[in-house]
Amino acid sequence: xxxxxxxxxxxxxxxxxxxxxxxxxxxxxxxxxxxxxxxxxxxxxxxxxxxxxxxxxxxxxxxxxxxxxxxxxxxxxxxxxxxxxxxxxxxxxxxxxxxxxxxxxxxxxxxxxxxxxxxxxxxxxxxxxxxxxxxxxxxxxxxxxxxxxxxxxxxxxxxxxxxxxxxxxxxxxxxxxxxxxxxxxxxxxxxxxxxxxxxxxxxxxxxxxxxxxxxxxxxxxxxxxxxxxxxxxxxxxxxxxxxxxx
Amino acid sequence: xxxxxxxxxxxxxxxxxxxxxxxxxxxxxxxxxxxxxxxxxxxxxxxxxxxxxxxxxxxxxxxxxxxxxxxxxxxxxxxxxxxxxxxxxxxxxxxxxxxxxxxxxxxxxxxxxxxxxxxxxxxxxxxxxxxxxxxxxxxxxxxxxxxxxxxxxxxxxxxxxxxxxxxxxxxxxxxxxxxxxxxxxxxxxxxxxxxxxxxxxxxxxxxxxxxxxxxxxxxxxxxxxxxxxxxxxxxxxxxxxxxxxx
Numbered sequence: 001x002x003x004x005x006x007x008x009x010x011x012x013x014x015x016x017x018x019x020x021x022x023x024x025x026x027x028x029x030x031x032x033x034x035x036x037x038x039x040x041x042x043x044x045x046x047x048x049x050x051x052x053x054x055x056x057x058x059x060x061x062x063x064x065x066x067x068x069x070x071x072x073x074x075x076x077x078x079x080x081x082x083x084x085x086x087x088x089x090x091x092x093x094x095x096x097x098x099x100x101x102x103x104x105x106x107x108x109x110x111x112x113x114x115x116x117x118x119x120x121x122x123x124x125x126x127x128x129x130x131x132x133x134x135x136x137x138x139x140x141x142x143x144x145x146x147x148x149x150x151x152x153x154x155x156x157x158x159x160x161x162x163x164x165x166x167x168x169x170x171x172x173x174x175x176x177x178x179x180x181x182x183x184x185x186x187x188x189x190x191x192x193x194x195x196x197x198x199x200x201x202x203x204x205x206x207x208x209x210x211x212x213x214x215x216x217x218x219x220x221x222x223x224x225x226x227x228x229x230x231x232x233x234x235x236x237x238x239x240x241x242x243x244x245x246x
Numbered sequence: 247x248x249x250x251x252x253x254x255x256x257x258x259x260x261x262x263x264x265x266x267x268x269x270x271x272x273x274x275x276x277x278x279x280x281x282x283x284x285x286x287x288x289x290x291x292x293x294x295x296x297x298x299x300x301x302x303x304x305x306x307x308x309x310x311x312x313x314x315x316x317x318x319x320x321x322x323x324x325x326x327x328x329x330x331x332x333x334x335x336x337x338x339x340x341x342x343x344x345x346x347x348x349x350x351x352x353x354x355x356x357x358x359x360x361x362x363x364x365x366x367x368x369x370x371x372x373x374x375x376x377x378x379x380x381x382x383x384x385x386x387x388x389x390x391x392x393x394x395x396x397x398x399x400x401x402x403x404x405x406x407x408x409x410x411x412x413x414x415x416x417x418x419x420x421x422x423x424x425x426x427x428x429x430x431x432x433x434x435x436x437x438x439x440x441x442x443x444x445x446x447x448x449x450x451x452x453x454x455x456x457x458x459x460x461x462x463x464x465x466x467x468x469x470x471x472x473x474x475x476x477x478x479x480x481x482x483x484x485x486x487x488x489x490x491x492x
Contacts, residue, residue: 114360118481121474121478122474122477122481124473124474125470125471125472125474125476125477126471126472127471127472128472129472150474150475151474151475152472152473152474155472156472222488224371225371225372225373225491226369226370226372226373226374226375226398226401226402227370227401228367228368228371228396228397228398228401229397230371231367231368231371232367232368234478234480234481235368235481235484236484238481238484238485239484239488242468242485245471
């Protein structure tokens with residue numbers, strides 16, 4: 001059992017809280033029973049399972065990788081949550097490649113980790129199979145994002161991509177790309193649900209970059225009936241994905 | 247200018263962070279330029295505006311109430327945010343009463359302040375004019391909730407109510423009450439949008455209490471096409487409100 005917070009492993013886990021180190025090691029850390037279960041059930045590779053001495057839960061799915069027992073204090077040190085559940089895992093990143101998926105979500109510069117995670121979870125629910133993260137989008141392996149996906153990260157193909165390449169590829173393949181804009185656009189209900197649709201969402205404050213808007217098939221908006229200035233981007237994504245999915 | 251954190255006013259502002267004290271004083275505190283602007287534009291009564299000596303912004307709308315200048319340290323002490331904007335206000339609670347509004351949102355035991363705030367903001371956008379908070383729902387005057395409403399709290403009628411009284415009243419008045427359930431229900435798109443609809447949403451984990459489900463006109467669900475176990479309650483609310491609104 002690891003009891004020292006100075007242990008090399010513990011230091012490595014703490015470093016995995018930074019994007020730089022996650023990129024270097026090509027690993028990330030997840031925390032909590034539900035996420036570890038979801039990862040174990042998936043085809044992602046689990047490198048290590050970190051179990052606190054006080055952990056009282058049970059894992060229902062076979063976990064792979066080495067199981068490392070640590071003291072409660074060490075777990076707390078490595079943990080990102082206020083009330084740690086006593087179980088975490090180090091996961092290997094997967095090499096994913098872009099496909100012409102009929103239902104794809106495209107994200108331009110989403111900044112909030114919670115919004116990104118919720119969008120991935122919602123895409124999973126709505127039957128969208130691929131999420132492309134354009135430049136300026138927060139790291140999907142950020143612990144807050146992973147937590148907000150509630151495991152959907154392991155169900156879908158979530159990858160970084162150049163939106164200026166990806167949008168034309170989808171359109172060439174007959175998949176319309178609808179950009180969620182605020183103005184000069186068509187109300188979303190005017191567009192009929194169809195057997196394929198990509199949805200492009202933009203930054204919480206600035207919206208979608210002009211270059212991407214111009215590449216898109218059509219700009220759509222969600223009407224505001226009251227006095228709110230806008231909708232949260234994850235809410236907008238949920239409404240639009242469920243509309244296009246038909 | 248108040249420079250001591252021991253000042254009676256400062257102590258009062260800090261106490262307004264608790265529900266108990268907000269109920270006692272019938273006041274609450276809001277923070278940041280946007281929210282203060284929204285409150286100033288509304289018909290809510292502003293008791294005090296708290297301005298930090300370092301505040302560089304400008305208020306575009308006339309603010310009422312006394313303006314109290316405080317040192318940066320005092321502002322930080324009273325503030326709830328990590329990077330305070332230097333402006334806050336104390337607002338008087340409003341007496342609101344239930345009406346048979348054609349578009350009403352009913353909430354049973356929503357626990358997360360961010361979810362509640364986002365639901366209120368989304369209700370505002372979707373043209374729902376009234377939000378009824380059933381027993382067990384987090385306090386709407388919680389600072390996190392108020393922040394997540396982005397000012398929509400001042401646009402709508404948000405009030406506590408007994409769902410077992412409110413549901414039959416709406417139905418008696420010809421307003422159907424749709425309960426968002428997970429099972430044994432109708433897919434939401436099977437229900438035609440109409441000129442009036444109340445939506446009932448339940449607790450993040452437990453869903454809606456049986457007693458309320460039984461009082462409702464119909465149970466509806468959002469189909470899950472992928473492997474996600476569920477949708478975030480605010481996302482579900484957004485999808486359903488925009489569907490019913492037509």
